[in-house]
Amino acid sequence: QVQLQESGPGLVKPSQTLSLTCTVSGGSITTNYYYWSWIRQPPGKGLEWMGAIAYRGSTYYSPSLKSRTSISRDTSKNQFTLQLSSVTPEDTAVYYCARGLAGNDDYWGQGTQVTVSS
Numbered sequence: 001q002v003q004l005q006e007s008g009p010g011l012v013k014p015s016q017t018l019s020l021t022c023t024v025s026g027g028s029i030t031t032n033y034y035y036w037s038w039i040r041q042p043p044g045k046g047l048e049w050m051g052a053i054a055y056r057g058s059t060y061y062s063p064s065l066k067s068r069t070s071i072s073r074d075t076s077k078n079q080f081t082l083q084l085s086s087v088t089p090e091d092t093a094v095y096y097c098a099r100g101l102a103g104n105d106d107y108w109g110q111g112t113q114v115t116v117s118s
Contacts, residue, residue, distance in 0.1 A: 002027040004097050004109035012091075012116050018084040022097030022109060029078055030055050035100045038071060038082045040093040041111075048093075052100065053080050087116045 008020035022036065029036055037052040051061040053071045061069050065084070073080040084091060092115050098105040 002107045006109045006112040020082045024078045037098045039096045042093040
């Protein structure tokens with residue numbers, strides 16, 4: 001059973017960089033063909049795909065967030081990380097990490113609330 005767990009600060013000040021880590025257990029982030037995504041849901045809004053890192057390490061980003069987003073990984077720890085720079089209150093959301101294959105995200109973390117406020 002694959003499990004994903006998000007971790008990171010719940011409160012970030014405007015203009016700072018948000019950094020979250022997803023720790024994966026029950027499966028390797030280098031397993032062929034899987035990709036590992038970050039998805040968020042602002043209050044009262046729908047899910048927004050932010051970006052992903054594939055099993056070989058290639059990264060893909062939402063065009064609307066590409067200039068502020070970086071996704072990396074630590075294969076020795078089986079973790080992948082999201083960094084979102086220059087945050088504003090509009091970046092307040094529940095942030096999820098998920099595993100995907102062929103367009104289907106089959107395992108998700110429970111989500112972590114991040115609030116951007118001074």
